[in-house]
Structure formats: structure tokens, C-alpha cells
Amino acid sequence: MESCIACSMPLMQPAEKGCDTKDGPVCIHCAKPEGGMKSCEEVFEGGVAFFVSATGTEDRSLAERLVRKTMNGLPYWKNHPSSCLKGEQASDEEFAAAMAKL
Numbered sequence: 094m095e096s097c098i099a100c101s102m103p104l105m106q107p108a109e110k111g112c113d114t115k116d117g118p119v120c121i122h123c124a125k126p127e128g129g130m131k132s133c134e135e136v137f138e139g140g141v142a143f144f145v146s147a148t149g150t151e152d153r154s155l156a157e158r159l160v161r162k163t164m165n166g167l168p169y170w171k172n173h174p175s176s177c178l179k180g181e182q183a184s185d186e187e188f189a190a191a192m193a194k195l
């Protein structure tokens with residue numbers, strides 16, 4: 094199954110895909126309306142908003158660290174380093190606990 098190269102969201106329905114880029118498919122949340130991928134900052138913000146609503150946490154710094162860990166684990170961001178992904182990352186325990194709530 095394809096997944097978004099920017100945020101790792103699985104693309105289970107055609108409607109969930111925003112566009113294809115030369116690096117791979119991008120989900121509707123990470124694609125710009127005119128095509129192509131949003132900036133790292135925008136993808137990051139979208140991920141933080143997702144984690145906050147999906148896990149019900151009020152701990153924004155935890156959500157930021159979870160998203161940073163997810164994005165830093167993706168090949169796309171390894172090949173396209175961005176300053177917005179520098180900083181603290183969630184531990185494996187925090188990550189597993191958050192995934193269990195999704």
C-alpha cells in the first residue's frame with residue numbers, strides 16, 4: 094500500500110491522495126491545492142494538529158516531539174533535511190503509547 098512520503102499517512106482511498114511528486118505520493122493534507130508538497134513547516138503543523146485531536150492530548154510539546162520522530166524516520170526527510178525537524182524527539186515509549194491511542 095502507498096503511504097504519504099511527507100507524513101507517512103496510509104493512502105487507503107484514492108481520495109486520500111493529494112498528488113504524485115517525483116519522490117512519491119503525497120496525501121491530501123500534505124499537498125498544496127495547486128499541486129506539489131507543502132513546506133516542511135506546514136506538514137509539521139498539520140501533523141501536530143492531527144496528533145492533538147487524535148490522542149486528545151493537551152500537551153502540544155509532546156505532539157511536536159511525536160511528529161518530529163515520525164517525520165525524521167521517513168526517507169523523504171532524510172534526503173531533504175529541514176531545520177523544522179531539528180529538536181527533541183519523542184522516546185520509543187512515548188511513541189508507542191501515542192500510537193496505541195490512535
Ligand SMILES: [Zn+2]
Nearest residue numbers: 097100120123
Ligand atoms: Zn501526508
